[in-house]
Amino acid sequence: MGYSPGVVVVVYLGFTLLIRRLPIKLRGLVFLLGLSLSTAAAHAQIGIYGKLDTLRFDDNANKNTTWLYGPGVGVYDDFLHFGPLRAGVDLRGDFLYGSDQKRFRSILGGVRVAVKPPLLPFKPYVQGSIGAGGVKNTSYLTANRYSTKFEYQVAGGVDTTILPRIDWRAIEVGYGRMPGVGSGPGTPNSSMLTISTGIVFRLPWLPLL
The missing domain is CATH 2.40.160.20 (Porin)
Structure with a gap:
């Protein structure tokens, strides 16, 4: 069963607000971690x-x-x-x-x-x-x-x-x-x-x- 568009929007906005509250250096680390995990899964x-x-x-x-x-x-x-x-x-x-x-x-x-x-x-x-x-x-x-x-x-x-x-x-x-x-x-x-x-x-x- 898929998620409704409303749930997706709420999760996306919540994650975006959380990232914006982090220091700039930590934002970069989170981005690199996400990129590494997605690359690992794809390969x-x-x-x-x-x-x-x-x-x-x-x-x-x-x-x-x-x-x-x-x-x-x-x-x-x-x-x-x-x-x-x-x-x-x-x-x-x-x-x-x-x-x-x-x-x-x-x-x-x-x-x-x-x-x-x-x-x-x-x-x-x-x-x-x-x-x-x-x-x-x-x-x-x-x-x-x-x-x-x-x-x-x-x-x-x-x-x-x-x-x-x-x-x-x-x-x-x-x-x-x-x-x-x-x-x-x-x-x-x-x-x-x-x-x-x-x-x-x-x-x-x-x-x-």
Whole structure:
């Protein structure tokens, strides 16, 4: 349902009076903020990606290392643009399998910053994420569920355009940590080093309905 012309006029006049009561410097800041937000909304960029991960999982509590492999999926939205800089959010999930019957899954969300150099086909990025990660060792008779705990990760990579709206995620390297697989306050944290590659599908911008 749309707004009546009277409501629009009242809101416009009220906003105009409010702006006029501000100091001149603050008026300029309000104008620049509004311009930045409108520009950011008009240039939002959503990407959906799939990737293949290689993860080194260091179980420091039990002093062993496991290599795991498998797919991951995710989506990002770079909704803020400042010159060549892009900033937004990222949500991802991983489903990995190890050679010693260990399984690992995680879901992470966080913020990302990317750089799109003019006239160049590649875009480096960095991001920080938090979420939950779970480990399960299927060789244990009682291991019928994941041991899910808090996880955080920092990552960086490079996307390269290969076709219109399709990027090759040439490489991503991430490092994360989570509480140890064992229990107790003195259990050492587990650490994870991830190397990934994948494909990104950049969606065309669509106005919100």
